[in-house]
Amino acid sequence: MQPVLRLAPSRTHAKLRRACRLFLLSLFVASLSVSCKKKSDSPGSKGDKQSIQNIGSDTMVNLAQAWAEEYANVVPNVSVEVSGGGSGVGIAALINKTADIANSSRHLEPEEEAKAKQSIGRSPTQFIVGYDGLAIYVHRDNPLSQISLEELADIYREHGKIDKWSQLGVTHIPGAKNDDIIRISRQNNSGTYAYFRDTVVGKKGDFKLGSLDMNGSKDVVEQVGKTPGSLGYSGLGYATGAVKVVKVSLKKGGPAIMPSIATVSDKTYPISRPMFMYTPGDPPERVKKYIDWVLSKPGQAIVQLTGYVPLPN
Amino acid sequence: MQLPSQPVASAKPRHALGSPRGPQRNKWEGLLETALEWLIRLCGISAILFVFGIFFFVLREGAGFLFGKLDFVQFFTSEEWYPTSLGNVRYGVLALIAGTFSVTTLAMVIAVPFGLGAAVFVSEFCGQRVRETLKVVIELLAAIPSVVWGFIGISVMNPLLQEVFHAPIGLNVLNGALLLALMSVPIMVSIGEDALKAVPDSFREAALAMGATRWQTIYRVLLPAAKNGLLAAVLLGVGRAVGETMAVLMATGHAVNIPKSPFDPVRTLTATIAAELGEASVGSPHYQVLFVIGILLFSITFAVNLIADLVVKGSRKD
Numbered sequence: 001m002q003p004v005l006r007l008a009p010s011r012t013h014a015k016l017r018r019a020c021r022l023f024l025l026s027l028f029v030a031s032l033s034v035s036c037k038k039k040s041d042s043p044g045s046k047g048d049k050q051s052i053q054n055i056g057s058d059t060m061v062n063l064a065q066a067w068a069e070e071y072a073n074v075v076p077n078v079s080v081e082v083s084g085g086g087s088g089v090g091i092a093a094l095i096n097k098t099a100d101i102a103n104s105s106r107h108l109e110p111e112e113e114a115k116a117k118q119s120i121g122r123s124p125t126q127f128i129v130g131y132d133g134l135a136i137y138v139h140r141d142n143p144l145s146q147i148s149l150e151e152l153a154d155i156y157r158e159h160g161k162i163d164k165w166s167q168l169g170v171t172h173i174p175g176a177k178n179d180d181i182i183r184i185s186r187q188n189n190s191g192t193y194a195y196f197r198d199t200v201v202g203k204k205g206d207f208k209l210g211s212l213d214m215n216g217s218k219d220v221v222e223q224v225g226k227t228p229g230s231l232g233y234s235g236l237g238y239a240t241g242a243v244k245v246v247k248v249s250l251k252k253g254g255p256a257i258m259p260s261i262a263t264v265s266d267k268t269y270p271i272s273r274p275m276f277m278y279t280p281g282d283p284p285e286r287v288k289k290y291i292d293w294v295l296s297k298p299g300q301a302i303v304q305l306t307g308y309v310p311l312p313n
Numbered sequence: 314m315q316l317p318s319q320p321v322a323s324a325k326p327r328h329a330l331g332s333p334r335g336p337q338r339n340k341w342e343g344l345l346e347t348a349l350e351w352l353i354r355l356c357g358i359s360a361i362l363f364v365f366g367i368f369f370f371v372l373r374e375g376a377g378f379l380f381g382k383l384d385f386v387q388f389f390t391s392e393e394w395y396p397t398s399l400g401n402v403r404y405g406v407l408a409l410i411a412g413t414f415s416v417t418t419l420a421m422v423i424a425v426p427f428g429l430g431a432a433v434f435v436s437e438f439c440g441q442r443v444r445e446t447l448k449v450v451i452e453l454l455a456a457i458p459s460v461v462w463g464f465i466g467i468s469v470m471n472p473l474l475q476e477v478f479h480a481p482i483g484l485n486v487l488n489g490a491l492l493l494a495l496m497s498v499p500i501m502v503s504i505g506e507d508a509l510k511a512v513p514d515s516f517r518e519a520a521l522a523m524g525a526t527r528w529q530t531i532y533r534v535l536l537p538a539a540k541n542g543l544l545a546a547v548l549l550g551v552g553r554a555v556g557e558t559m560a561v562l563m564a565t566g567h568a569v570n571i572p573k574s575p576f577d578p579v580r581t582l583t584a585t586i587a588a589e590l591g592e593a594s595v596g597s598p599h600y601q602v603l604f605v606i607g608i609l610l611f612s613i614t615f616a617v618n619l620i621a622d623l624v625v626k627g628s629r630k631d
Contacts (some may be wrong), residue, residue: 037607092592187588188396212578213567215567226472227482
């Protein structure tokens, strides 16, 4: 067996040459982007156009985007640049000084506070900018209309006893292939994940493994809408026509509450939480102005428009 | 790291082309030639530097944990992956390894017949025109970004699998495997075709002269003659499948779970790193354990590539 893998030399050459060119091109692009980054490193320091980097919570990203768009009309020379990724990502960006404002759907953890102090010299300032009800979603065709926190804990907690729909009294879901509850959850750097763990699963408890851990609030709702036998939790603002929001009661058989602006603001809905913005110490003028606007009447009106709950006035 | 046998095969002709010769060339052309030659050489060497660099940095980030706090028994035998637990942190990657292997294996079961079949067709059966069209289309398939594949997995395959297979969840092993198969087929086809092309025509002529049918020629002569190249094609496809991240992150459901059927959701090693590294604070045990997973992945792909290389080299000596 003599001649085995001999590739036609000319074609190999062409491929090599192409690969080299591609590599050089990517180096060039990379160096370009690095130099660009250096120029924009100090946001808002040059020219009249100032920018605010706003990074963090996925739950809040729709809201933050809506604020940023509206703010462009109010103060045209400041552009607010919003990106998501999760509360943890936002706070990490604050610590690394790449964000002017970190959005978070959970409190700063003591470790993070210590790190921030080390990095920026002061502990971050916290602003509550609105409230969010964490809705429990099922597929549109699911007959389930209410669920208790105890049941939710038994579904999601490690060693929890509930994993069949029939245990909740649901015997037939159109389109579902079997009786299993398909748990849709969030990835473990999500503020929503941490909040759900603290309030539903138990502070020291852990989630049952095997849930589908989605990367965003919207993904949870979308996946629930596409999977008849599933159950998920996500921000109230993400409800769509493909899913159904379930009423939640504290105890089994107790009065069940539908999440809404009214029930979240008067705290009768059991799983709602504040949404935060963190700035490094005392914010600079342009950031301070933005947060003041967010907390003002026009800013809070947008909170309500995007499906979250505004601050009580 | 890829295409292990190419540089060896092409080293000689390149050198002959690269050296300046002939009296009509002036000094500048000669200098330019040398400069370019060095540039190309640098490109070649840079690959080695990059591989070592990557390995060094991954090892450095993970080493503190790997040689210190890591409980190897738990790491490899427990399926409990609780890196951010407040009460009881556990780092067991068995389920993640099972996820990677199940998706990769199923992907190869789907991709190998298609990839090698397509390679045989392109190299032996089709006419010039069809061949050129096919190759362009296959290269296009290779050029589709993996996030686009992931999107197809979520929006097209997800409801389709529920419909066709009555799977309770559309994001599962089969979904990821189908995407990976589609992504690794182009590699297999182009390398497999090259391998078949490298079999001298005298082999085919001899087979025909013996009265062999086309099928017999392929089955008895061409496939055995090109088997190393074909195996390299398959193993490179495996390497692609093991390392793929974005598409499997989106399409497999991202659930820590040892799959019992192709319709169970899983989570792969790569997807875990992608989903969790952004948040893990630098230097924390969680961050380090993700780098240990990186080392594990690096070792797996390195082993696959090494085997591919040894197989090709080993049987060349026969």
